[in-house]
Amino acid sequence: MSAGLKKLLSSRLGPRALFGEVMSRHTTWRVGGPAWCLAKLEDAAEAAWLVAACREHRMPYKALGRGSNLLVSEAGYPGVMIRLRGELSRIEITDGGLEAGGGASLSSAVRLAASEGLSGLEWAAGIPASLGGALATNAGAHGGDMSELACHITLLDAAGGVSRMAGSELPAGYRYRQLPPGSLVLGVSLALRPAAPREVEERRAALLALRKASQPLEAFTAGSVFKNPPGDHAGRLIEEAGLKGFAVGDAVVSPTHANFIENRGRATADDVLALMNAVALKVMDNFSVKLEPEVEVVGLA
Numbered sequence: 009m010s011a012g013l014k015k016l017l018s019s020r021l022g023p024r025a026l027f028g029e030v031m032s033r034h035t036t037w038r039v040g041g042p043a044w045c046l047a048k049l050e051d052a053a054e055a056a057w058l059v060a061a062c063r064e065h066r067m068p069y070k071a072l073g074r075g076s077n078l079l080v081s082e083a084g085y086p087g088v089m090i091r092l093r094g095e096l097s098r099i100e101i102t103d104g105g106l107e108a109g110g111g112a113s114l115s116s117a118v119r120l121a122a123s124e125g126l127s128g129l130e131w132a133a134g135i136p137a138s139l140g141g142a143l144a145t146n147a148g149a150h151g152g153d154m155s156e157l158a159c160h161i162t163l164l165d166a167a168g169g170v171s172r173m174a175g176s177e178l179p180a181g182y183r184y185r186q187l188p189p190g191s192l193v194l195g196v197s198l199a200l201r202p203a204a205p206r207e208v209e210e211r212r213a214a215l216l217a218l219r220k221a222s223q224p225l226e227a228f229t230a231g232s233v234f235k236n237p238p239g240d241h242a243g244r245l246i247e248e249a250g251l252k253g254f255a256v257g258d259a260v261v262s263p264t265h266a267n268f269i270e271n272r273g274r275a276t277a278d279d280v281l282a283l284m285n286a287v288a289l290k291v292m293d294n295f296s297v298k299l300e301p302e303v304e305v306v307g308l309a
């Protein structure tokens with residue numbers, strides 16, 4: 009089965025279909041084994057074709073943004089990781105804000121909005137995401153999140169149909185958005201408010217400075233590892249449990265921000281997972297609080 013699909017992908021995508029591509033090259037944690045294939049797609053027609061081909065060959069597939077919220081196992085991902093680029097990574101200014109492809113860079117959108125005098129997205133400065141990933145995880149910071157801004161979403165569903173819907177049609181909550189299974193976010197429209205470009209830029213820079221002061225932005229991390237439990241902060245609990253600097257192999261609880269795990273160079277997904285489990289256990293022992301992962305673990309049986 010997979011030999012037939014391999015031939016199909018190779019002939020249509022050529023070098024844009026990378027078989028056995030190691031995911032540590034595509035995740036901000038720099039860990040993760042090989043995907044059966046990483047497919048780089050240029051437009052909606054290609055995405056619809058690929059989803060149909062995967063379904064026909066019973067091959068799992070998954071959208072890959074910037075890999076900034078993923079812990080891919082050492083065994084890798086036994087399917088097609090789909091990266092959206094080309095037409096699907098464009099950003100355009102619209103009447104009420106901006107419209108971007110699912111593969112567009114969130115940081116580029118933040119900078120463009122600031123230079124065009126569009127306010128609302130400044131909280132996202134410093135989040136190394138794609139627009140599709142930010143939407144799917146309902147990324148947020150400093151009191152803002154994607155669900156407040158995403159007025160329209162263009163989805164490719166698992167049957168290959170493309171539809172544009174109001175953001176409110178897809179329920180969202182804290183770091184969560186309900187997307188239909190097997191769907192890909194092809195594009196998103198963000199509603200932003202007009203403001204003086206200088207004010208927006210100043211707010212963007214101030215929020216980025218705040219982030220730089222409290223997070224290890226230069227290290228290989230995936231941002232916050234655990235969700236904040238109701239009424240508390242995962243980072244506070246982990247720090248008070250005395251775990252800053254605690255390590256498994258090269259995976260270390262960040263001395264800068266206790267809810268970040270840094271890969272000091274040679275950490276494996278197993279190291280990161282073992283450290284996450286040890287941290288969650290200690291927090292449970294000390295405070296009777298169950299920490300839920302914010303990062304998504306991919307590729308474990």
Ligand SMILES: Cc1cc2nc3c(=O)[nH]c(=O)nc-3n(C[C@H](O)[C@H](O)[C@H](O)COP(=O)(O)OP(=O)(O)OC[C@H]3O[C@@H](n4cnc5c(N)ncnc54)[C@H](O)[C@@H]3O)c2cc1C
Binds near residue numbers: 070092136140143147
């Ligand atoms: C330094 C740092 C700081 C961070 N700060 C924050 C923060 O302040 N707030 C916050 O919320 N997060 C933060 N994060 C975590 C992360 O950046 C977010 O979760 C982000 O939204 C993930 O986007 P991504 O494009 O990297 O998605 P990925 O990690 O590649 O994927 C995440 C999920 O989204 C899905 N997905 C990706 N693209 C699409 C698509 N086009 N269609 C459908 N599904 C898709 C994937 O399949 C996967 O399930 C931080 C991470 C780092 C490294």
